[in-house]
Amino acid sequence: MKSFKKIIALMLACCVMFSMTACSGNGGNADGNNGKHVKIGVGLYQDSGAAVDAVKAYLKNLESTLNVEFAYTVLSTNDEALNITKVQELIAAGCEGIIITMDAGMDAILAECRDAGVYLAGYLCDFDTSYRNNYSGVFENEYFLGTVGDGPCGDHTTRGVDFFNSVIEYNERNPENPIRHVAGTVFPAFAFPYSKVNFDQFVAEVEKYNAENPDKAITVDPFNEETDVLMFKPVDSTYFSKHPDIDAIVAFNAGSFVYPSMVSAGVADTMKLFAAGYNDGDNAVFGSKGAYQQEMVCAVESITYPLVLLLNKINGASYSDQPETAERRDCSTMIINSDEDLAKFEHSIYLTFQPEDAFLTPEEVLNLTAYANPDATYAGLCEILDHMTIEDLK
Amino acid sequence: MKLLKKIFLTLLFPILMFLAMWIITANNPACYVNGKYIFLGFDLIRFVILNACQSICVALAIWMQLKNGRFDFSNGAAMILTAIIAGNIGLRTGSPWITMLVAVLVGIVLCAFTAAVYMLGRLPVVIATIGVTLLYESLTYLIFGGGGISTFYQNNTLSFFGHMPGVLIPTALAMAIFLFYYNYTVTGRKGKILANNQAAGVNIGIWEEANVSQTAMFTGAIVGLAATIYVSQNAVAPQASLSTAGIMFSYIVPVYMGMLLGMASNDVIGIMVAAIGMGIFNYGLNCMNLGGGGWQQIIMGLFVMGFYTFSAQLDNIKKVFRRLFKKEAAA
C-alpha cells in the first residue's frame, strides 16, 4: 500500500512538474524526553509576507528538537465556512493540534476538534468576539487550550498611550519641527472594537499633556465618524481636505491603509505617520528616511505559547500551576519609533528569517514543556511573553 | 459645425457629471470643512487624472480583446503578475523607464501565453482565460518569495509614472498603441472582420491564429503600461481565487460607457471621457463620505444599472424624441 501511494504521488508529481517535490514530512528524532512525533497545523491570517516567512522559519527550526512537524493553511477574518473547511483539511492531513489566528466560526470548529480528538489554541488573536459573547463555549471548552493576543488583549489595551509616547518622543527628537496637529484613523468597531478605544485613549493622553504643557499643546482633529473609520480600504482622497494642515496621522491600523494615499496626495514628504502593524518594505521610509515614525508588531516567537500548550496536552503532560480554564494572554509589543529601534528590529527574525536571531532557541522552547522539564511552570511559559519587546532584542 | 457637435456630445458626460456632483456636493454639509468647500480644487484634478489614467489603460486592454469578440478574464491577473515582476526588477535597477520597458515585455509575453493556451488548447475563451488567470495568480506566490511588491510606489523616483506628469506618458502610449492597432495595422482591420463574423472572416482567408496572437501582443503592451501605473500607485500583494478578476471588473465601467460615449467620436476618446466622468463621480462620493462602505456599493450598483439601461434603451429613447419633435413640427 505504501509503495502504491508513492507511485500515485510520483505520477501526480509528473503531472504537476516539480511542485510535489517539496511534499515530504520531516522525521523527528525522539529520544525519550522530547515527546512523541506530532503534527501541528497552523492556520495563518495571510499567506505571504515577512511575518509569515518569519514564523515559518522559527517553527522550522523547532521541528527536530521538539519532534514536531507543521502543516500550514490560511484562514479568513470573516468567512466561517472557509475556516471550518481549512481546519477540517488540517485534521485530514493528520494534525493532532491546531494553532489558529482567527475567531470566526469557533463553535463549529471546536465541534470538529471534539469529533476528531484534536486540540486548538490561538496565536496573534484575542478571540474577543468569543471572549465577550461565547466565553463558556470557547474558553471553557476542553479542546481549546488558550490564546496569545496581538499585544495587550481587550481592556488591557495600552495602544493609545504607546502612540502618544511615540509622538512625544518624536517631538523631543525634533524640537525645531515638532508635531502639533494630528488626525486619526481607526478600523470599524464591529470588526475591531478596541481600535476607537485606542484613539480615545490617545486623545485623553494628549489632553492631559496639553494641560501640563500649554506651550507645547498638540491639537487632535475631532473624530470624524465618516472619514476616519476605514472600511478596510485605504483612506480616501478627501481625507487630507477634511483634515487640513495636519502634521501627522495616528493610524490605529496598518500603515498600508494610509501611506499609499499620502503618496498619491503628495504629502508623504511632509506629513508623518504613526501606525500599528508592520508591512514589508516600510523600513525604507521609516524614521529619518521617510514618513513612518512608529510601527508596532508582536514577536513571531509568541507562537511558542500555544505551541507548548498543545504539545503538553498531546503528550499527556500539564503544569503544576496550569489554570483550569483556557486563558487569553497579553503579549508584549515591539514598538519601533526611532532609527535605533529600526536598526535593532532589522536584526530580528522578523526581518532576517534566521532562527539564530529569535528570542528563543529550540532547547529553550523544549525546556518550557511540562513533559521534557518537570520543573517547568505555566507562569514560566507566560513570562516569556513579557520579554519580547524591542529592548529585549539581542 | 459637425465637429463641434461631436466634441459637445463627447464631452457631455463628464460635464454633466461635474455639474451634477457640483450641485449635489454644494448642498451637502459634509463637503464643507471649517466653512471651506472642498469639492472644487486641485485635489479634484489630481484625483481624477491619476484615477482616469489607470482606468484608461486597463479599460483599453479589456476593450481591445472585447472588440475582437473575446472577453479575456486574465487581463487583471496578467497586470498584477506583470506589476510584481517589473516592480521588483525596477526596484533592483532603480529606473522607472526600465520598469516600464520590462512591464511592456512581460505583458506581451503573458498575453501571448494566454493566446497560446486559447489557440493551441482550442478552448472557449472564457474557460481558457479563467485557467490562465488561476495560473498567473498562483505564480504571484512563487516569484520573489511570494512577497508581491510593496515598496515600489513609496519611492518618488521609481514611482514617476504613478504621479503627475509622469502618469500621462504610459496613458498616452496606451492610447497611441490602441489607435495604431485599429487604424494602421492589417491585424486590427482583420480583427474587426473576425469580430463581426468570425466564420466569414476565416472563410475569406484570414488566418485567425495569427490575428489572435498579434492582437494579444498589442494587448500585452497595454497591460504592461497599465501595470506600470498600478505598481507606481499601489502596493501589489499576491492574489488568489480569481480576485484579479475583481480588480479588472473595477475598471470595466469605463469600457461599457466608453462604447456608448465613443459613438459620438471614437471609442478611445469615449473610454477617456468615461474614465474622467467616473473619476469625478467617485471624488464627489468621497467628499460626501459615501466613498466607502455599504452605501457606496449600492449607489455604484444603481449607477451601473441605470447607465446600462439608458444605453440599452437609447434607440427607443431616440425614437420617442423623434416622435415628439415631429409632432411639434407638425403643430
Added chain:
Amino acid sequence: MPENVKTGETASQQTKEKVTFAGFLKSHATDLMAYAGLAVMLILFVVFNSGPRLMYNFGSVIQAAAVYAILSLGAVFIYSMGFMDVSLGQQVGVYVIMMILIGNKIGGIGGVIIGFLLVLALALVCGAINGAVSIFLGLPSIVTSLFLMFFFTGAQFLLMEGTGENTIALEVASALRPADRNAYSLMLIGIIVLLALIGTYFFKYTKLGKYTRAIGANKVAANQSGISLVKWQVLGYMALGFCTAVASFVMLTRTGTAGKGTGSGYAMDIMICLILGGMPLKGGMKSKISCALVGALTYTLLSNVLTTMGVPLQWVNFVKALIFLIIVLLTCRKSTGILPR
C-alpha cells in the same frame, strides 16, 4: 449465398457497432473526462486518507461540498441558457445573516424557519428580477447580476455594521443539525440527493429544463418556435434562487455564524465547479444536472487531497491551476473549425 449475406450483415453490423461506440465516446468525451477527473480525485482521497480518519474526512468533504453542490444544481438552470450570475456569493452571505438576525429576534427553531421562508421569498424575487429585468430592459444578464452583486455586497456590509460585531451567531445553531457528525453527513447527503432528483426531474422531464437548454442552444430559434424567453428565463433564475436559499440554510447549519465575508468567492467557485463537471458555459443541449454534482465533488476533493498530501501552501494554487488547465484541456477542447469563443 445466404452465408455471404449473413457474413455481410454481420460485418455491417460490426462496423455499425464500432461507429456507434466511437460515436458514443466522441459525444460523451467531456462527460467521461469529468467522471475520470472525479475518479482520480476519489482514488487519491482514499489513498492519502487511508487510516482511522477516513470516515471523518469523508464527512468533511461532504460538508464542504454540500453548499457548492446545491448552488451548482441551481446554477445549471441558468448556465444551460448561457447565462451566469456573479451575485451568488453575496446573496448567500446576506441570506445567512438575515436568517440569523430573524432567527435570533423571534427565537427558537420557529424563528429560523420563518427566517428561511422570508429568505426563500427574497431569493425567488431576486431570481425573478435577475431574469426579467435583463429582458425587459434589454440588458445582458450579467449586468443585472452585477447590479445585484453591488447591492448585496453593500447590504451585507450594512447589516454587519448594524450588528456592531465581526461575526454573529445563531442562538439555536446546535438544534439545526444532528449532534452526531455521521448523522449530519447523512442529512446533507439526503438534501443533496433530494435536490438532485428534483433538479433532474425538472431539467430532464419538464419544459423548464428543455426550454432553458433550447434557449442556450439558440435563443432566436427558441423564441421563434414559441418559447417565451421572459417566462422561462425568469423560472430558470427562480430555480437558482430556490437553491441559493437552501444552500444558505445548509451553510447556516454548518457554521451557525455569519460575517462580512460569508459567501465570498462562491460565484467564481461555482463556475469552476461546473467547468470541472463538464458543463458547457455557452449552455445548450449538452448541459446536464450531473455536471453540478461531479464538479462540486471534484473541486472539494481537489482542495482536500492537496492538503492531505502536504503540498506546500504557496504551491497549492499553482497545482490547482495546473490541474484545472489539464482537465479543461481534456474536456473542453474543440478539435475542429474556427476558434471557439
